[in-house]
Amino acid sequence: MKSFYDLIFFKSTGFKDYFLNEEEEPMSFLPKFNKINIIVGANNSGKSRFIRNLMSFQNLEGVIDLAKIRVFVPLYNEQVAEANKLIESNITTYQYRSDNTYYSGGTNPDLQNVKLLSNNYLKTLDIDLFKEFSSIINANKNSINNLSHLGVKNLYLRDFNEIDNLFLKEYKSIKRYYIPTLRTAHSLFNFDLEKYSKIETDVFLKTLNNYYKLDKIDVEVFTGIHLYKEILNARNSKREIRQSFEKFENFIGKYFFDNKKIDIVAEFNKDESLIGNNNLENISVYIEGDKETRELYELGDGIQAIIILMYKIYMAESDSFIFIDEPEINLHPGMQRLFLEQITENKDLEKKNLTYIITTHSNHFLDLTIEKENVSIYSFSPKKIINGDKQFIIKNVNRGDNKLLQDLGVNNSSVFMANCSIWVEGISDRNYIKAFLKSYCHSVGKSYPKEDIDFAFFEYAGSNIDHYIFNDKVEKEDVEIVLNDIKALAISNRIFLLADSDASKQNSKKGLRLKELEDAKVDNFIPKVIWNTREVENLLTNEMWKEILIEFCNKTLVKSNEADILLKIDKAFSEVDYSGFAKKYVGEFLEEIRNKMGKISSTFIVNQSAYEVKSDGSFGTIINKRELSELVFNKNFSWEILSKNKEIEKLTIEIYNFITQKK
Known part of the structure; x- marks a missing residue:
């Protein structure tokens, strides 16, 4: 099941100025609400106002308290595929009678009074009645044919008991935290009567309350000004709170102090405190092995910024909502990735089951979300002004849709803020390199280099370099321009460029061009x-394929024959060696495996749809390269397994040494 829901607002006046896509009626739900929800848009596009409205849900007239927000959960389950179609576009509910009462059901309900609402279904949705309807369905499964006129199929009704709990989700007693743009890890001081005195009042919070009346909302605002007292x-x-704080300390020690044990202490001088001297209230950081303790204000701004963000998240109650305005403030792109x-x-944070609503102006932060499954992005833009009120358009951008990033001018600008860059053809190559590097670092006891700080990936597919490498019709002057451009870029940024050979012979046109590329090597470029394989995918081994091949098998067959299929996979790989396909297309290998494994109940076990089948009957590369690379990355293969392929071993060590500037 997918992690996202449609978040329902129920006739909320708080969102009367917000419109989904090009609809004429104000929005009544937020589509694909996820674990992490990122709101982007130009200044004055309604982002911050939107999340403040969401935080103040309980105070809006006629709106259910945020502590009881109801969520409609669409189905994403293969066993109920027919229900998926139905629920994606419609919602089953009761039809109003002329006297504005609902049909209340019974043991033999008048099913003619049930209808499907299409288009803007959530505007008239009543969750409680939907629950009631589900009970009626379960009580009358023998009468399912009576619902045929609704287009409801038997599969949907038969499995209703199993899927009923997926339809609805209620958030109860939600704790809300807000981290605004007004935030700091510093205590604030005032100079008066020729001495400094600490400002005890949270002036940031007072300012926010004055502007936005946050004190009227049941939300905990964390500006960081009282970080000292929070730590104290x-x-x-009690023990569970101390444990959360210890996990926060472990996080800081791991990522900023070479995995050393640290203690973050709110220093307290009882005697001075008794006489009213609070100027000595300092936050200090003791690092294992250091002679002296460091003061928090002496640490870099980036570390202080990440402390403000992560402290409240680590200390938050489970199942809370975390609202954050512009987390990128004072954060280097590498810190944003972290x-x-x-x-x-x-x-540790996954166990807390937190939900995040985040506004951002960071192109880099947005770019990072493309890799994540549990992130939804919403683009906010002005619509028009009606009677002096500004209106806004909200658009949901699904994972993998790069149009929004292009519209915002997103590029790999972080490449030039990192110590060096690794140029790869696309995201699948990036996933492989990350998987190889992480496994290697773990095996030798080294820290994985910080991405976007120590190094950054640059995907050159679609750019001039891609055209130069892979297009047969390249003019001589194009070659010179591209090579000169790369060398110019390498002056300010060290570049490691990885290119597939596509099994080209070195004396072919493409081979000669790749050889010219190699000959352009200089200290910074x-x-x-990769001459010995067609693509990076060809570096995989039998042992790796055995672990992931089941993902390319017929899901229905796997469900009922998994043990038998695993045995067939073992047998097929005892007869087929992937290394023999090093310079061939992945599809040729999978076709042979498919034939070796054969069929169950007249159906091939391996899906041929996973790879290209050409019109001449030959087979090409795998269709979803990204999916394959993510499977490899998520398997966390040990270096013992990866290094059995000497090409992987050599490439990984070469890249690691390049990043760490080892010869």
Whole structure:
């Protein structure tokens, strides 16, 4: 099941100025609400106002308290494919009678009073009645033919007991935290009567309350000004709170102090405090092995910024909503990546089941989200002004849709803020290199280099370099221009360029061009052509394919014959060696495996749709390169397995040494 829902607002006046896509009626739901929801748009496009409205949900007239927000959960389950079609475009509910009452059901309901609402279904949705309808369906499964006029298929009704809990989700007693743009890790001081005195009042919070009346909302606002007191209380609180704080300390130690144990302490001088001297309230960081303790204000702005963001997230109650305005403030692109990786992948935070609503102006932050499954992006833009009120358009951008990024002028600008860059043809190659590097670093006990700080990936597919490498019709002057451009870029940024040979012979036109690329090598530009395989995908081994091949098998057959299919996979790989396909297309290999594994109940086990089948009957490359690379990346193959392929071993060590500037 997908992680996103449609978040329902129920006739909310708070969103009367917001419109989905080009609809004429104000929005009544937010489509594909996810674990992480990122809101982007130009200044004054309604982003911050939107999340404040969402935070103040309980105070809007006629709106259900945010603590009881109801969510409609679409179905994404192969067993109920027919229901998927139905629920994606419609919602089953009761039809109003002339007297504005609903039909209340019973053991033998008048099913003619049930209708399907299409187009803007959520505007008239009543969740409680939907629940009631589901109960009626379950009580009357023997009468399912009576619903045939609705287009409801038997499969939907038969499985209703199993899927009923996927339709609806209720958030109860939601705790909300807000991290605004007004935030700092510093205590604030005032100079008065020839001495400095700490400002005890959270002036940031007072300012926000004055502007936006946040004190009227049941939300905890964290500006960081009282970080000292937060830490003091956390270190002297009950065990579960202290454990959360220890996990936060471990995070800071791991990523900023070479995995050393650290202690973050709110220093307290009892005697001075008793006489009213609070100027000595400092936050200090002790790092294992250091002679002296460091003061928090002496650390870099980036570390202080990440502390403000991550502290409240680590300390948040489970199942909370976290609202953050512009997390990129004072964050280098590498720190932005670190922040996003923590909220999407950190196991301790995953257990908290937190939901994030984030506004951002960072192109780089947006670019990073393309890799993530549990992220939804919403583009906000002005619509028009009616009676002095500004209106806004909201568009949801699905994962993998790069149009929004292009519209915002997104490019790999972080390449020039990192110490070096790795140029690859596309995202699949990037995933392979990351998988290889992480496994290698783990095996030798080294820290994985910080992406976008120590190095950054640059995908050159679609650019001049891609045209130069792969297009047979390249003019001589194009070659010279491209090589000169690369060398010019390499002056300010060290470049490692990885290129597939596509099994080209070195004396072919393409081969000669790739050889010219290799010959252009200089100290800051290292071109690497993989001559011995067609594509990076060809570096995989039998052992790796055995672990992932089941993902390319018929899902229905796997469900009922998994043990038998696993045995067939083992047998097929004992007869077919992937290394023999090093310079062939992946599809040729998969076709042979497909024939070796054969059929179950007249159906081939391996899906031929996974790879290209050409009109002449030959077979091409795998169709979804990204999916294959993600399967490899997520398997976390050990270096013992990866290094069995000497090409992987050589390439990985070469890239690692390039990043770390080892010869």
